[in-house]
Amino acid sequence: MVHCFISENVPFILKASTNNFYSLVTDSELDRETASEYNITVTCSDEGVPSLSSSVTLTLQISDVNDNAPVFERSSYEAYIVENNTPGLSIFTVKARDADWKQNARVSYILEDSSVNGVPVSSYVSVSADSGVIHAVRSLDYEQIKDFQFRVKAQDGGSPPLSSNVTVKILVQDQNDNPPQVLYPVQTGGSVVAEMVPRSADVGYLVTKVVAVDVDSGQNAWLSYKLQKATDRALFEVGLQNGEIRTVRQVTDKDAVKQRLSVIVEDNGQPSRSATVIVNVAVADSFPEVLSEFTDFPHDKEYNDNLTFYLVLALAVVSFLFITSLVVIISVKIYRWRQSRVLYQSNLPVIPYYPPRYSDTLGTGTLQHVYNYEVCRTTDSRKSDCKFGRAGSQNVLIMDPSSTGTMQRIQSEKSILDEPDSPIEVSHPLAEQ
Numbered sequence: 001m002v003h004c005f006i007s008e009n010v011p012f013i014l015k016a017s018t019n020n021f022y023s024l025v026t027d028s029e030l031d032r033e034t035a036s037e038y039n040i041t042v043t044c045s046d047e048g049v050p051s052l053s054s055s056v057t058l059t060l061q062i063s064d065v066n067d068n069a070p071v072f073e074r075s076s077y078e079a080y081i082v083e084n085n086t087p088g089l090s091i092f093t094v095k096a097r098d099a100d101w102k103q104n105a106r107v108s109y110i111l112e113d114s115s116v117n118g119v120p121v122s123s124y125v126s127v128s129a130d131s132g133v134i135h136a137v138r139s140l141d142y143e144q145i146k147d148f149q150f151r152v153k154a155q156d157g158g159s160p161p162l163s164s165n166v167t168v169k170i171l172v173q174d175q176n177d178n179p180p181q182v183l184y185p186v187q188t189g190g191s192v193v194a195e196m197v198p199r200s201a202d203v204g205y206l207v208t209k210v211v212a213v214d215v216d217s218g219q220n221a222w223l224s225y226k227l228q229k230a231t232d233r234a235l236f237e238v239g240l241q242n243g244e245i246r247t248v249r250q251v252t253d254k255d256a257v258k259q260r261l262s263v264i265v266e267d268n269g270q271p272s273r274s275a276t277v278i279v280n281v282a283v284a285d286s287f288p289e290v291l292s293e294f295t296d297f298p299h300d301k302e303y304n305d306n307l308t309f310y311l312v313l314a315l316a317v318v319s320f321l322f323i324t325s326l327v328v329i330i331s332v333k334i335y336r337w338r339q340s341r342v343l344y345q346s347n348l349p350v351i352p353y354y355p356p357r358y359s360d361t362l363g364t365g366t367l368q369h370v371y372n373y374e375v376c377r378t379t380d381s382r383k384s385d386c387k388f389g390r391a392g393s394q395n396v397l398i399m400d401p402s403s404t405g406t407m408q409r410i411q412s413e414k415s416i417l418d419e420p421d422s423p424i425e426v427s428h429p430l431a432e433q
Contacts, residue, residue, distance in 0.1 A: 001047040006040055014042065024058070032062040033099040064101035066158025072096045072166040079134070082173045083142040091125070094132040094166060096154035106157035112165065116148040125170065127152055134168065142174040143215050176220040176269025182277045184211040194280040196287075197259075201251045207236065210243035210277055212265045222268035228276065229262040236281070238263055245279065255283050 004022050006014055011028040024040065038060040045053030072094065079092040098105040109132040114121045126135050132152070148170055155163035185195075185208065195208040214221040225243040230236055235255060237248050245261065259281035266274040 002044055003047070004042055004044040006042050010038055010040055012038070012040060030062050032064050032101065033068060036062050036101075038062070064104055066100055066104040066156065066160075066162060068099040068104075068156075069162035069164045070096040070098045070107045070154035070156050071164060072154060074166070076166060077168040078171065079168065080171045080173055081136060081140060083140050083175050084177060085136050085139055087136060087138055089136045091134045091136055091170065094127070094134065094152050094154075094168065096132070096164065096166075098156045098162075100156065100158065104156055104158040107154050108157070110153045110155060112151040112153055114150050116150075117145065121148070121150045124148065125150065140172050142172045142217065143178065145172060147171045174217045174220055176216055176267060176271070176273060178215045178220075179273035180212045180214045180223055180265040180267055180275045182210065182212045182265060182275055184209070185277065185279055187277065194282040195245075196282050196284060197247070197251060198285050199251050199253060199255070199283060200285070201247055203247060203250055205247040205251075207245040207247065207281055208279060210238070210245065210263050210265065210279070212243065212275065212277075214267050216267065216269065220267055220269035224266050224268070226264050226266070227261065228264045229260075231256060231259045231261070235259070236261060245281075251283055257282055257284050259283060 002020050004014055004016075006012060006024070011026055011030060012024055013027045015023045015025055017023060022042075024042075040058040040060060041055055042058065043053055043055040045051050073096070077092070077094055081089070081091050094109065096107050096109070098107050108129045109127050110129065111122060111125070111127045116124055122137070124137055124140070126137055127133070128135070132154075134152075149167055150170075151165045151167055153163050153165040155161050197205065197207055210225055212223055212225075214223060223243075224240050225238045226240070227233065227236065227238045232255065235248060235251070236245055236259070238245050238261075243263070243265070245263070261279040261281060262276060263279060264274050264276050266272050
């Protein structure tokens, strides 16, 4: 009689069958991630006295099923990056593990689609699919974006694949890349804005307050105020932390009306950045006194330099245009004069010219005389020569008063064209008088 049994604490049992055959079957679910291999010892003994037995060990390998999703090492991640970083800079690494085996345990990382201030998150960061390293795609600016978050998915290579995701938050750290900005007093270029201080002001009189801000954060935005230059350094002081300008001593009549203070504002960054503001102070009891004194208040040097430059430039341009115009006018005059000289001295033949309506009516006065004119014209000349000829010529041009401009010509033996040098007689109204 043979009896077989196996070792305890294994999820298997032996079931007897006929003719001393036994079946090894599972007693509960197997989990490869808990135990991937079992060594099962089967012992068989008889009922003899003494009992004899023998045993055999079975090694059982458990095959894998993709029943585990990747698991990140942390439930969420938080990383820091300093602004003005180099694009492509490695920020940090996310890591996920899969309890499965081989291909079922191969994890790849994917950046899930989302947006940051309306911009796709992929334009800010990227993630390596194999290693999970997160890189900065662009240079980040703390003043534009202080922090943002996104989700990374880890996916295994099983079929079907299983995945999990994690939230990653990026905190941008500030650098001291912005100087302080002075809000008051407002710098108005060349115009003068002055704070009034009465001459009766006592010690500690509040003149004005310099207000400045720094868009950086932390100690990079901590501001301090210092009096850099002043017309009378013994009269005013500036609060180191609040920027208040107060009198150090009592104002006297000997103090100048015009006081000019230069205040420097510095932040606490490394290296520190600063800004300078000019404060004009009028020590007077009335506005007319201030107005009369500040009419000639010197402007800022840079403003004066720019104004002088533009005035000199305008003067140079006007002078150049004037000289150019003068040269052009003189050149045209000389050219016309030389052309007229050339035309006047030309040897072109003289062609007689007889204009229409050359003679007037004979008139009805008591003194009727006829004057003769010999007119010579050339086609290329601008001047005319007139000669007084003899009276009583036979060649006379007469205009009939009743006609509409038709010339009546009295011809003698020869025509005018036959005798171009013969005088032409024209009646003139003055002959009647």
